[in-house]
Amino acid sequence: KWPEQVTIKEVGPRDGLQNEKTFIKTEDKIAWINQLSKTGLSYIEITSFVNPKWIPQLADALEVASNIEKAPGITYAALVPNRKGLEGALAANVDEVAVFMSASETHNRKNINKSMDETFPVLKEVVVEAKKAGKTVRGYISTVFGCPYEGPVQIEQVIKVSENLFEMGIDELSLGDTIGVANPRQVQEVLTELLKRFPKEKLAMHFHNTRGTALANVLASLEMGIAIFDSSLGGLGGCPYAPGASGNLATDDLLYMLDGMGISSGVQMEELTKAAFFIQDKIGRKLNSHYLQTLNKS
Ligand code: HMG
Ligand code: MG
Helix, strand or coil: CCCCCEEEEEHHHHHHHCCCCCCCCCCHHHHHHHCCCCCCCEEEEEEEECCCCCCCCCCCCHHHHCCCCCCCCEEEEEEEEHHHHHHHEEEECCCCEEEEEEEEHHHHHHHHHHCCCHHHHHHHHHHHHHHHHHCEEEEECCCCEEECCCEECCCCHHHHHHHHHHHHHHCCCEEEEEECCHHHHHHHHHHHHCCCCCHHHEECCCCCCCCCCCHHHHHHHHHHCCCCEEEHHHHHCCCCCCCCCCCEEEEHHHHHHHHHCEEECCCCHHHHHHHHHHHHHHHCCCCCCCHHHHHHHH
């Protein structure tokens, strides 16, 4: 009943690094992305074109995106909040643009400085212009399973934002458990509603592992036929100011589980591990994925 094949979308260079205290040198980011390109991954989110005052860790977006060695068969994507960000992404000639907003009002304001209603036209312009430029567009919804400011999020809010984003013309929607509060039952409840409206091929899951439920949530999603998962190598990220808060679901933990279940992803663990040790060295602390820790100990 599980999909036989899954696409792993590596978001470490964006979602991981945006939350690390250490600023990784531009040349190291580029070298790391080039290594990731040799692991069998077919999708890498390489940076974000947001205001560098908000996310200084990725202030070198244009340089990174312009200087990586693009390998054939890999989609290189960048996060974009508005027209100005799109200009950067197009100048760097990324393959795919990812727009984002929250399912909760307060998080949306804190993250992108606009109400949800004010955000729709801004994103629509990005989607339309990106499509005109021949790019595919991914949409993210944050706080799908809970908001750090408002707590529980109504599923109607998630449906409303999903419908708006698909109407704008996004090709795929990624459902974000931004603060890692989701559980498998909730995941299946949300997916049951969304799958009534959108095909499973257009839905991706984006779990953070803050409370250790990410892999359980992946399994719950696999059971519903979902076959696209976002993850970050080594579990990179997390908030340096919130003790115990970890980052995205780790790509290596995800791959370990999928490999063991006989679900193919095309990603090679050995090459992936090399890339993990490279970035661990640059970050200057041991990354906290489970798989990597078994290797770190030995
Ligand atoms: P704002 O201050 O409202 O923007 O920020 P503004 O339009 O009023 O412009 C103010 C200044 O920002 C101007 O510069 C603009 O040029 C500049 P000034 O005249 O003051 O020198 N500016 C920009 N600069 C560079 N790139 C741009 C850009 N746009 C305006 N694209 C804005 C609005 C959205 C820009 C800001 O709030 C922002 O950058 N937010 C970034 C938030 C962010 O990156 N959050 C993390 C990513 S989302 C996430 O992690 C969740 C996800 O992983 C899924 C999940 O886990 O749920 C995707
Ligand atoms: Mg995220």
